Amino acid sequence: MPLVKTEAIVLAARPLGDTSKIVVLLTPRRGVVRAVAKGARRPKGRLTGGSVPLRRIEALLYVREGRELAVLSEAQVVWAPRELGSDWRRYLSAGRLLETALAVSAEGDNPAADYHLLLDALRLLEGGLDAGLVRLFYLRQLLANHGLWPELGRCAVCGGTVEGAVDIDIAAGAAYHPEHAPDAVRSLGAGSVRLLAGLHRPAVLRARQSREVVEGALDLVERLAAYHFDLRNRSAGLDARAQALLDRPEDESPL
Amino acid sequence: MVPSLKRLLAALRRLPGVGAKSAQRIGYHLLRAEKSESYELARSIVNLAERVALCSICGNIAETTADENRRPVCEICSDPERDEERLLIVEEPYNVESFERTGVFNGRYHVLGGLFDPLAGIGAEELGLDKLRRRIAEAAYNEIILATSPTAAGEATAAYLRELLEPLNVRLTRIAVGLSAGADVDYADEVSLRLAVEGRREMH
Ligand SMILES: [Zn+2]
Numbered sequence A: 001m002p003l004v005k006t007e008a009i010v011l012a013a014r015p016l017g018d019t020s021k022i023v024v025l026l027t028p029r030r031g032v033v034r035a036v037a038k039g040a041r042r043p044k045g046r047l048t049g050g051s052v053p054l055r056r057i058e059a060l061l062y063v064r065e066g067r068e069l070a071v072l073s074e075a076q077v078v079w080a081p082r083e084l085g086s087d088w089r090r091y092l093s094a095g096r097l098l099e100t101a102l103a104v105s106a107e108g109d110n111p112a113a114d115y116h117l118l119l120d121a122l123r124l125l126e127g128g129l130d131a132g133l134v135r136l137f138y139l140r141q142l143l144a145n146h147g148l149w150p151e152l153g154r155c156a157v158c159g160g161t162v163e164g165a166v167d168i169d170i171a172a173g174a175a176y177h178p179e180h181a182p183d184a185v186r187s188l189g190a191g192s193v194r195l196l197a198g199l200h201r202p203a204v205l206r207a208r209q210s211r212e213v214v215e216g217a218l219d220l221v222e223r224l225a226a227y228h229f230d231l232r233n234r235s236a237g238l239d240a241r242a243q244a245l246l247d248r249p250e251d252e253s254p255l
Numbered sequence B: 001m002v003p004s005l006k007r008l009l010a011a012l013r014r015l016p017g018v019g020a021k022s023a024q025r026i027g028y029h030l031l032r033a034e035k036s037e038s039y040e041l042a043r044s045i046v047n048l049a050e051r052v053a054l055c056s057i058c059g060n061i062a063e064t065t066a067d068e069n070r071r072p073v074c075e076i077c078s079d080p081e082r083d084e085e086r087l088l089i090v091e092e093p094y095n096v097e098s099f100e101r102t103g104v105f106n107g108r109y110h111v112l113g114g115l116f117d118p119l120a121g122i123g124a125e126e127l128g129l130d131k132l133r134r135r136i137a138e139a140a141y142n143e144i145i146l147a148t149s150p151t152a153a154g155e156a157t158a159a160y161l162r163e164l165l166e167p168l169n170v171r172l173t174r175i176a177v178g179l180s181a182g183a184d185v186d187y188a189d190e191v192s193l194r195l196a197v198e199g200r201r202e203m204h
């Protein structure tokens, strides 16, 4: 029964019996690992602090070959987000990242890249970066990690360089000059193209972006991700619906 | 193994904390015991399923009456002796029991039935927070105490409730000390829970 020492991000945790949990971990070398955390629901359990979603831990795992569940035997908390709890909007955004990571990285062939990407995205979110930009940064790089990011700078019809606005065929992963594009493609404005090209640079992430530019780019990456990955997306729309309830005056609540 | 015993063991094993060994022990115990013991167990389980529902006011578990037109109301909501001025908001019905055992709180409860849980698709609507807001708006509470767990999920849900309830101009407090970070409210001992209620803090 091999003993594996690894860092991990806790993606999810569900109760198991009265005192334990099943945790879902993202690890740099093994991708998604499900493990039993015995006693993790006891207030002073050894694994209690390390079995909470969004925390980064140093884990000791018994990985049983051929068995779906590993056993978590140690979990030191290395990093726990503080701000994500005090801000429900960022908390829900973080949940969306975890849900995507869980869906995508189970089948990933480069788990280390996905792991560090999720860590970077959670840190940006914790640091106060706009949730839309963090989601954009995360999905854009996730698609690239899996070799699914389309080349936006070259027209698939004439082979020429595309500058500024571009039309994109999601399924084909192809870009076109707007005048060469076939029907049923998505159009992306020049601002969104520039933003997508510069997302890896901290200065671009910190610069003020217009809503329209971010939303245009986000629409494209969400569509690409939905096309390529089997996302469950249960978390989608929770933030908008929670906001809608805040915006609705109390006396208009439906009975 | 005979099919009837197999069926019982399969059902028992779906219960929390019951593994193959325990299920077998219970099964063989019932085979040896007086038949009346099995009947009483079976009847109490059926009775639970038929007679217990969630309280239509607070979400706590409640005993239903024979009158089908009456909505279920729990013992606490129907107790005229309880303090009408304070409301304690908890995650699950078993949290109500935990706070009741401490005896420090004599007000009313509201049971959320969970916390924000994006991976399970649970947010403000799923927790019925519009109903909670209406309940608070229509009553005259002096204080609302938020007793969700001190985890990111518990804090985020509390942060949302603060934003939701702030326009109602009611005093909002949050339980604080006494609970270790990452622990569930349900597994705290009574001393920790008492400290937590006494050390609650303002949220604004
Ligand atoms: Zn072209």
Ligand SMILES: [Zn+2]
Pocket (backbone or CB within 6 Å): B055, B056, B057, B058, B059, B060, B073, B074, B075, B076, B077, B078
């Ligand atoms: Zn009630």
